[in-house]
Amino acid sequence: MNLSSHAERWDARLWGALTVLCAVIFLDALDVSMVGVALPSIQADLGLTTSTLQWVVSGYVLGYGGLLLLGGRTADLLGRRRVFLVALGVFAVASLLGGVVDDGGLLIVARFVKGISAAFTAPAALSIITTTFAEGPARNRALSIFTACGASGFSLGLVLSGLLTEIGWRWTFLMPVPVALLALAAGFSLLPRHSGEERATGGYDLVGAATITFGMLLLVFAVVRAPEAGWVSVPTLAGLAGAAALLAVFVAVELRVKHPLVRFGILRSAPLVRANLGLVVLFGSYVGFQFVAMQYFQNLLGWSALHTALAFLPAGLIVALTSTKMGDLADRFGTARLIAIGSLSLAAGYGVFLGAGPDPSLTLVIPGMALLGIAFGLSFPSLNIQATAGVADDEQGLASGLLNTSGQVGGALVLAVVAAVATAHGGAVTMDTIRSSFAVCAAVALVGLGIAVTGLIRARSTAPAAAPAPQEAREVLETI
Secondary structure, three states: OOHHHHOOOOOHHHHHHHHHHHHHHHHHHHHHHHHHHHHHHHHHHHOOOHHHHHHHHHHHHHHHHHHHHHHHHHHHHHOHHHHHHHHHHHHHHHHHHHHHOOOHHHHHHHHHHHHHHHHHHHHHHHHHHHHHOOOOHHHHHHHHHHHHHHHHHHHHHHHHHHHHHHHOOOHHHHOHHHHHHHHHHHHHHHOOOHHHHOOOOOOOOHHHHHHHHHHHHHHHHHHHHHHHHOOOOHHHHHHHHHHHHHHHHHHHHHOOOOOOOOOHHHHHOHHHHHHHHHHHHHHHHHHHHHHHHHHHHHHHOOOOHHHHHHHOHHHHHHHHHOHHHHHHHHHHHOHHHHHHHHHHHHHHHHHHHOOOOOOOOHHHHHHHHHHHHHHHHHHHHHHHHHHHOOOOHHHHHHHHHHHHHHHHHHHHHHHHHHHHHHOOEOOEOOHHHHHHHHHHHHHHHHHHHHHHHHHHHHHHHOOOOOOOHHHHHHHHHHHO
16 A cells, blocks of 8 residues: 555654654664764774774674575565564664773674664665555655665765764764664654565475575675675685575575575566666765775875865755755656666766875865765665666565665675785785775776666656756756
8 A cells, every 4th residue: 555645745743754764764874874984993992903903893794684585575574664663672782882892893793783784774764665565656765765765875874974073983873873763763653564464475484595505605705805805715715605505505405496586587577687786886986986085085195083074064965955856857857867867967976086286276176076966965875766767566575685685795896806906016005006996996987887878778768758868867956
């Protein structure tokens, strides 16, 4: 049942439910990036080695990326509302523990548990939206607001982290606790109960769940550890081979069981596949860029945490200020055009940073960050709309899990490559390795642009003639 289909105007309860979901996706995205600026303070306070410190970031990615498919399907089978609220409670407890522990190992465990909880809240929240709002303008509007909150959380995470780190790094972990508890309390009364009652039919594919979960965990673990252990080392190759074997077993199981965890027929949707590949590029390249930019601004230029955070402010502000327009733009221009323009802006933004030097000017930082903000503002909501359009209600969790998994795996893969390039000269980060790393991000973005152009051509071949692409681009940017 789509509550929004009964009226064009949303009532206070519907707005309240959307606000709860947006608050949680904001926290999930915030947690991905907010710890970045605080890492030097965490290392100094807890006495961590550099190799151990990376797991404060990688632990979250490991839990998040490894269990997203399981989280999405669990929401479909056990009830989206129930899964969302339980996982949100776990998130709040893990955030509190992360802010009070005095041991690096316990901090990494807390981050891993937070990643696991996000692997359940993110697809559950997205599928609650897509089963609550009718497909079309209402859903596009809701998804544009929801995904803009996620993109804003990710973009503004470094800014907020810089401010909180000036007070103390523990506040980057403690700040989400009251927000999560308020969202949990509001969720019990505001989230529509039908989202927990309308469940997918069939049994639970335990073998499929086990093989895909351990396969994804092993894949992400091997990738994030590769820069330290070596890409051709025995542990890395063994991890990748083990992940490939588990994923092959998973495919074989899914083709035979009566009620598969992942129905491969869903991948016959070309728009869904392109959306997943697009998020691999968008999220993967930006995570890699963020890592390199942190090294560039703080280690090479000697900027403070607050100064570094402010450098990312233009991108975050653009995403936040354009959030309410993305649904209307998707209705007017279609997702394929918005993704193509966003992909072009992404490649151009990284291209600007290829001119980075030992004394960058505002004419480099501000335009580059602004282009990345436009890219995220246009592409992220459009990819989510495209990935879930036309998917049956009982598979919305699956579609959401697939999309989020693509983003996390893309982030792990591109970050690993970028980290290897950035430390190629005996582990030392230099201006040459920084430029090379920015070039990797730009190259990944160009691949995404090619995928987006393919989608645009496909959309044009099945739609009436429209205005020339340059005019469309100008109209989109003028609307923003």
